Amino acid sequence: MNAQDGPIESGVEILARAGYAARGVVYLIVGFFAALAAFGRSEAKGTEGALAAVLGAPFGTALVWMLAIGLAGYAAWRLIQAVNDPDRHGTDAKGLVIRAGLLGSGLLNLALAFFALGLVSTWGSDGGGGDPTGGWLAAIPGAGFRWMFVWGAAAILAGTAAALIWKGATAGFEKYMRIPPDAAPWLRPLSRAGLIARGAVFLVLAGLAVRGGFAYDPADRPGLQDALKAVQGYTLGWLLLLAIGLGLAAFAAYSFAEALYRRIDPH
Template sequence: MSTSESMAPGDGKDWLKTAARAGYAARGLVFLIVGYFSFRAAFASGEAMDTKDAIEVIAGSGFGAVLLAAMVLALAAFAIWRLIQVVMDVDDHGNGAKGLFVRFGLLISAFSYGGLAVYATTLLIGSASGGEEGGSSGKSGAIAYAYEQGYGVWLTYLIAAGMAAAAIAHLVKAAKAGFEKYMALPEDRRWLLKPICQFGLSARALTFIVLAVLLASGAAGYQSGDTPGLDAALQEISGWSFGWAFLSLTGLGLIAFGVYSITEAVYRRIEMPDVSNVG
C-alpha cells in the first residue's frame, strides 16, 4: 500500500492502530510493575502482586489520576483490539482447530484486560473500596456469581484448563519465536530483543501453569468464587524449595514480558480491517 493510500481521508485504521499500540504499551507497564515487585519480594519482606495491584501502584503515583485515565483508555483499546483479532481474524489464524484455539485465547485476553480497564475506572472515579479488598472483589465477581448458581466448580475447572492451554501456547511461541511472524524487529536490535521476548513468554507460561494447578486443586473448596490470581501463583512459587531463586527469576521474566509487550507496541505489524465503510 502506498503512503498516499495509507493516509487517505476517511480511513479509520490509523487511530485503531494507535489505540492498539497504546494497549500493548499499557500491558507492558503493568507487567513491568508486577515483575519488579515480584523480584523485590524474593529478597525483601514485600509481597508479590497481581495486575490489579499494579494498577493501584499507578493510582498512588504522583500523577495518579492522569496515568489512570491513560491506562483506562489504553487497556480498553487493547481489549477492543483483541476482539478485532478474534472476530475479524486479522492475523489469519483461520477456522481450523489450532486457529480457533488461538482465537479463543485472544477472547479470554479481551475479557481479562477489559476487566482490568473497568477496575482502573473504579479507582479513577473513587468508587473502589480500596486496598486488597477492592482488588479481590473485582477479581472474583463473575466467578462468585457462578458459585452462587451452583456451577462455579466446573467454571473454575474450565478456567484452569484455559490457563494450562495458555501456558502451552506461550511456551510454543517462546520456543519457536513465533512472535517474530507478527513483528518487524530491526536487525541491529533483534539479537537482544528476541531472547528477552522468549524469556518473558516462558515466565508468563510458568505463572499460567502454577495458576492452573492452584485452580484445579482448590476448585471444590472455594467460597464465593474467591479464586487465586497472579499474586497467589507468585506466592506459591516463593514457597518452593529455593523459592526465592524461582521467584526472583520469575520476576525478571515478568519484567521481560513487559518489555515484550512494549516491543509489540513499537514493532508489531498491526493489520486492521477496513472500517471506512462501517455504519
C-alpha cells in the first residue's frame, strides 16, 4: 500500500489479506484432520467440516464469525480479480478461462462464508448452516442438464487440478508476490508442495465425478471430504492421505504467505 491508495483500495487490501489468512486457517484444519485420519485417529473433514470443528473449540463462535468475514472478503477479492483483472490476465482465451476460474472461486468461497454464518446464526434452512449451493445444484437434473453438468464439472475439476499442479511445479505464483529474500529458500518449496497437493485433491474429485456418471446427484455432489476418504481407500491409502494432509497444511502456509506478501491492487 502506498500514499496514493484511497480508502477503497485500502479496504479491499484488508479484505483480501484477511481472506487469504482465513483460507489458510481452514486448510490447516483440513490438513490436520487428514493426517489424523491417516492413522485412524479421526475422520477426514472437508472445508465445511473444518468450520464445524472450529465452532466446537473455545471461543468457537467468535472464531467462526471471523472466518466467515474473512472468507467473504476473499470471495470479494476473487470477484474483483475476475472483473477488474488487476493481475492482467487479459481477454484472450487463456485469460478468460483464468478469470472464469477466479469467478467460480469467488462464488464457492461466498457459499462457504454463508455456510459459516449459518453455523453461528439462524441463516440456512435448518438453522444449522446447510450448504447453500445444494439448492442451486439440485435444480439442474430437473432441467434435463444432468449429463452436461457431470462432465462439465469433471472437466473443470481436472482443469483446476492441472492449473494448480502446473502453478506449483513452475513456481508461477512468485510473480504475484513480494517474497523477502530470506524467506524464499523455505517458502518456495513449501508453497509448491501445497499447490501440488491441492491439485491432487482436485484430480481425485474429477475422477469421482466421472465415476459417478449419470448416477451423480448434484445436490449431494462429492466434495473435499469425499476426495480424502477416496484416497484413504487406495492401496497404501493411509500413506497417500498423510502426504496430502501434510500437503494441504503446506497449502495453508502458502495462503498465509499470500496474506503477507501478495500484491493487492484492485485496479
